[in-house]
Amino acid sequence: MSIDLAHVRQVMAEADCLYSEDQVEAAIDQVAGAINGELAERNPVVFCVMNGGLIFAGKLLPKLSFPLELSYLHATRYRSETTGGELFWKAKPEISFIDRDVLIIDDILDEGYTLGAIVDFCRHAGAANVHVAVLIDKDHDRKARPDLKADYVGLSCIDRYIFGYGMDYKGYWRNAPGIYAVKGL
Numbered sequence: 574m575s576i577d578l579a580h581v582r583q584v585m586a587e588a589d590c591l592y593s594e595d596q597v598e599a600a601i602d603q604v605a606g607a608i609n610g611e612l613a614e615r616n617p618v619v620f621c622v623m624n625g626g627l628i629f630a631g632k633l634l635p636k637l638s639f640p641l642e643l644s645y646l647h648a649t650r651y652r653s654e655t656t657g658g659e660l661f662w663k664a665k666p667e668i669s670f671i672d673r674d675v676l677i678i679d680d681i682l683d684e685g686y687t688l689g690a691i692v693d694f695c696r697h698a699g700a701a702n703v704h705v706a707v708l709i710d711k712d713h714d715r716k717a718r719p720d721l722k723a724d725y726v727g728l729s730c731i732d733r734y735i736f737g738y739g740m741d742y743k744g745y746w747r748n749a750p751g752i753y754a755v756k757g758l
C-alpha cells in the first residue's frame with residue numbers, strides 16, 4: 574500500500590518533541606555506562622532487534638568497551654501500523670548463544686509482547702542469562718507482563734505513539750533526530 578508523503582511530512586511538522594537529540598544521546602551514554610559496569614566480564618552475545626533497534630544499537634555499541642559478538646533478530650507486530658497485532662518472526666537468531674549471556678537491544682518497550690517473546694525464545698534456546706536494553710519504556714498499564722522489565726532503560730515516555738531514533742511512523746521517520754509524539758495519537 575502506498576503512503577501519502579505529504580501526510581508523512583505533516584506528521585513530523587506537527588509532532589511534539591518529547592526528547593531532543595542531546596537528551597537522547599545523554600540517555601544512551603548512561604545506558605552504556607551501566608552496561609559497561611555490569612557486562613564487561615560476561616562475554617555477551619548481543620542481538621539488535623530489527624528494525625527499530627538499529628539506531629539505538631548503532632549508537633550504543635561503540636560506547637561499550639569490552640569484547641562482544643553482535644548479531645540481529647527480527648520480530649515484528651506493528652508492521653507499519655500504530656497498533657500492535659500478532660507477533661511475526663522475520664529472522665530468528667542464527668548465532669549460537671547456548672550457555673552464554675545474551676544482551677537484547679531494542680528501541681521501545683511498549684506493551685511488551687515483542688520483548689517477552691524474544692526473552693522466552695532466548696531462555697528456551699539455552700541462554701545462561703538474558704539482559705535487555707531499551708532506549709525508551711512507555712508508561713501505561715497495558716503491559717503484557719507487568720513483571721517483564723528491561724534491565725537497562727534510557728528514557729521513559731507518556732502513553733503516545735512516538736517516532737524517531739529507530740521508531741517509525743508507518744515505516745517513516747526512523748531517522749528523526751529526537752523522539753517525537755504524533756499529534757493526536
Ligand SMILES: O=P(O)(O)OC[C@H]1O[C@H](OP(=O)(O)OP(=O)(O)O)[C@H](O)[C@@H]1O
Pocket residue numbers: 622623624625626648649650651652653657679680681682683684685686687688741
Ligand atoms: O512492546 P511491544 O508493544 O511489543 O512493541 C515494541 C516493539 O514494536 C516495535 O517493533 P515493530 O513491530 O514495529 O517492528 P519493526 O521494529 O520492524 O518496525 C519496536 O521496535 C519493538 O520491537
Ligand code: HPA
Pocket residue numbers: 651681683684733734735736740741742
Ligand atoms: O510508540 C511507538 N512508536 C513506534 N513503534 C512502536 N512500537 C511499539 N510502540 C511504538
